[in-house]
Amino acid sequence: MMKESSELSVKPIKCRNLWHVYPGGFTALKETFLEISAGEVVGIVGQNGSGKTTLVKHFNGLLKPSSGAVLINGIDTAEESVFNLSRHAGYVFQNPNHQLFATSVLSELQFGPKNLGLPEDEILARVEETTELFQLHAIIDDHPLRLSFPLRKIVAIASIHAMHPSILILDEPTTGQDHNGAAMVRKLIQQLRSEGKTVVLVSHDMALIAEVADRVVAMWAAEVIDSGTPREIFSNSTTLKKTMLQPPQATQLSQRLHGRVLPQITLTVDETIDALAQVADT
Numbered sequence: 001m002m003k004e005s006s007e008l009s010v011k012p013i014k015c016r017n018l019w020h021v022y023p024g025g026f027t028a029l030k031e032t033f034l035e036i037s038a039g040e041v042v043g044i045v046g047q048n049g050s051g052k053t054t055l056v057k058h059f060n061g062l063l064k065p066s067s068g069a070v071l072i073n074g075i076d077t078a079e080e081s082v083f084n085l086s087r088h089a090g091y092v093f094q095n096p097n098h099q100l101f102a103t104s105v106l107s108e109l110q111f112g113p114k115n116l117g118l119p120e121d122e123i124l125a126r127v128e129e130t131t132e133l134f135q136l137h138a139i140i141d142d143h144p145l146r147l148s149f150p151l152r153k154i155v156a157i158a159s160i161h162a163m164h165p166s167i168l169i170l171d172e173p174t175t176g177q178d179h180n181g182a183a184m185v186r187k188l189i190q191q192l193r194s195e196g197k198t199v200v201l202v203s204h205d206m207a208l209i210a211e212v213a214d215r216v217v218a219m220w221a222a223e224v225i226d227s228g229t230p231r232e233i234f235s236n237s238t239t240l241k242k243t244m245l246q247p248p249q250a251t252q253l254s255q256r257l258h259g260r261v262l263p264q265i266t267l268t269v270d271e272t273i274d275a276l277a278q279v280a281d282t
């Protein structure tokens, strides 16, 4: 038993030969063995329709395995309700319209903490902290569905964050966001990282992935085809070719300069500037 509990604390997400077949018969996920460690920030990348959302919807039980198993903090998702699983893993929908339902931003933020049965003062504290973090003061009484799409998305992230799950799953959090919205998402991820939370980030935004992910999981045609550090994945020509993913622009630039000007491949703009400055100084 001791062994099992220490194992659980290290790997809050485990997929054991997970398959998912949608009711019409389409196989959207095949033979997936994936483990995510506590405190890891994992980026899931792949073309449209490669199965990213299908995979992560298994992490809070919104989808159940057609075969194989998913264990979240040691709980078999096939045997647990979405409500109980969302205490562990909070999933922010790719489309906020599928998530938001309250009549004001305030009640949207209160809903999760209330349902967790938290005391009034704790609910208040969480709502205040979340309102501040996502700068929601000006829209706190607005109807979520009357907000712009990017703001709706921020409210959706905020309302899940207010539940303080130990695992947070963000499905395309920066889609449609302006600089400000994307900066908030980055800040949230860095905050969660410093708190030791586990973050699963599905994104087409390779610059964001390169900046925040410890590990990148690449999907293609319903399968996980590669997993490694952003540096490994973005320099693996076989994976890039197969998935048709483009590394961040900073990485593409450093790849062009590699061997002639730069001694290494860089991931972010800041890293590229530092590397170029070093070359200039020598």
Ligand SMILES: Nc1ncnc2c1ncn2[C@@H]1O[C@H](COP(=O)(O)OP(=O)(O)OP(=O)(O)O)[C@@H](O)[C@H]1O
Binding pocket: 022, 023, 024, 026, 028, 046, 047, 048, 049, 050, 051, 052, 053, 054, 055, 094
């Ligand atoms: N409810 C459903 N019923 C049948 N097929 C579905 C359903 N939901 C998704 N699919 C199909 O499963 C495949 C994987 O979809 P999924 O949404 O997981 O992809 P994705 O990688 O998240 O794509 P995107 O980048 O566009 O969000 C797609 O071919 C999609 O059409």
Ligand SMILES: [Mg+2]
Binding pocket: 052, 053, 054, 094, 171
């Ligand atoms: Mg998706």
